[in-house]
Amino acid sequence: MLTLAQKKKRDSGGAGTRSSSGGGVGNPASVGEGGGGGRRVSVRDKLLLKEVADLASNLPNTCRTNFPDPNKLHFLQLTITPDEGYYVGGKFEFEVDVPDAYNMVPPKVKCLTRIWHPNIAETGEICLSLLREHSIDGTGWAPTRTLKDVVWGLNSLFTDLLNFDDPLNIEAAEHHLRDKDEFRNKVQDYIRHYAR
Numbered sequence: 362m363l364t365l366a367q368k369k370k371r372d373s374g375g376a377g378t379r380s381s382s383g384g385g386v387g388n389p390a391s392v393g394e395g396g397g398g399g400r401r402v403s404v405r406d407k408l409l410l411k412e413v414a415d416l417a418s419n420l421p422n423t424c425r426t427n428f429p430d431p432n433k434l435h436f437l438q439l440t441i442t443p444d445e446g447y448y449v450g451g452k453f454e455f456e457v458d459v460p461d462a463y464n465m466v467p468p469k470v471k472c473l474t475r476i477w478h479p480n481i482a483e484t485g486e487i488c489l490s491l492l493r494e495h496s497i498d499g500t501g502w503a504p505t506r507t508l509k510d511v512v513w514g515l516n517s518l519f520t521d522l523l524n525f526d527d528p529l530n531i532e533a534a535e536h537h538l539r540d541k542d543e544f545r546n547k548v549q550d551y552i553r554h555y556a557r
Contacts, residue, residue: 408463453476471486
């Protein structure tokens with residue numbers, strides 16, 4: 362198994378010795394065709410090598426990342442455990458899949474934990490401007506954004522980006538408008554059943 366540190370060392374030291382059968386961060390589509398046997402690392406994977414190292418040292422204290430396969434930096438799991446607000450006490454799992462066209466397009470993100478939230482559907486879809494390719498308010502995805510922005514944005518959905526005025530889950534937003542205490546109770550009920 363090739364770790365991120367080993368990949369960086371190998372790429373900087375012995376590019377001519379790599380073979381297409383060896384493990385690496387590049388995906389199968391980036392393997393060179395023909396007899397050369399060299400592996401070309403995709404633009405996405407080059408960006409991710411740098412971004413993952415930066416992310417590791419810049420995570421909010423409420424977030425933890427996991428790469429199920431260290432050779433596939435484009436697929437990660439994120440756990441957020443809010444320490445304030447309505448969702449304190451919950452543990453929310455997200456799946457982040459970075460497409461081949463990254464950084465021209467945003468990562469695909471899904472919430473794996475069932476949640477009662479105005480900006481996250483119970484089926485896992487997420488309403489967060491920076492995850493949109495085209496956003497009316499100008500805060501959507503741009504090639505200058507990084508995985509760190511995505512993680513911080515998802516984390517903020519539990520605090521300052523919690524938005525009841527532009528909801529994805531309209532029923533949850535209306536519930537909050539009708540009765541904030543009842544909303545809080547339902548959130549905590551979901552946490553007890555789905556987010557421990």
